Amino acid sequence: MSQRVDEVLPTREARAKLPALLAGFRARGADADPVVIGAHRRPEAVVLSYERYLAILSGRERVKGILADRRAAAPNMSEEDAMLVAVQEQHTSRR
Numbered sequence: 001m002s003q004r005v006d007e008v009l010p011t012r013e014a015r016a017k018l019p020a021l022l023a024g025f026r027a028r029g030a031d032a033d034p035v036v037i038g039a040h041r042r043p044e045a046v047v048l049s050y051e052r053y054l055a056i057l058s059g060r061e062r063v064k065g066i067l068a069d070r071r072a073a074a075p076n077m078s079e080e081d082a083m084l085v086a087v088q089e090q091h092t093s094r095r
Helices: 011-031 048-074 079-095
Strands: 036-037 045-047
Touching: 011 036, 011 048, 045 079
Parallel strands: none
Antiparallel strands: 036 045
């Protein structure tokens, strides 16, 4: 049930396919593709597996921690530069 990220599942169709979507999330966990839902083919919401949601939260918390560390080590660093460094460190830690 792979869906391109630019495809929007109509709400009526999403409602009908919800059991199958949930089964796919259970089977694939964090590897399951998110599903974009909306009325009139306009994106309004994204449904994703709970495992992927937790991974996103975890990554966000790691970036916030790195950002705080960088800003403490270099108080004169701009917020934008600190964010760039934090994101780069986050990407490096994934390898």
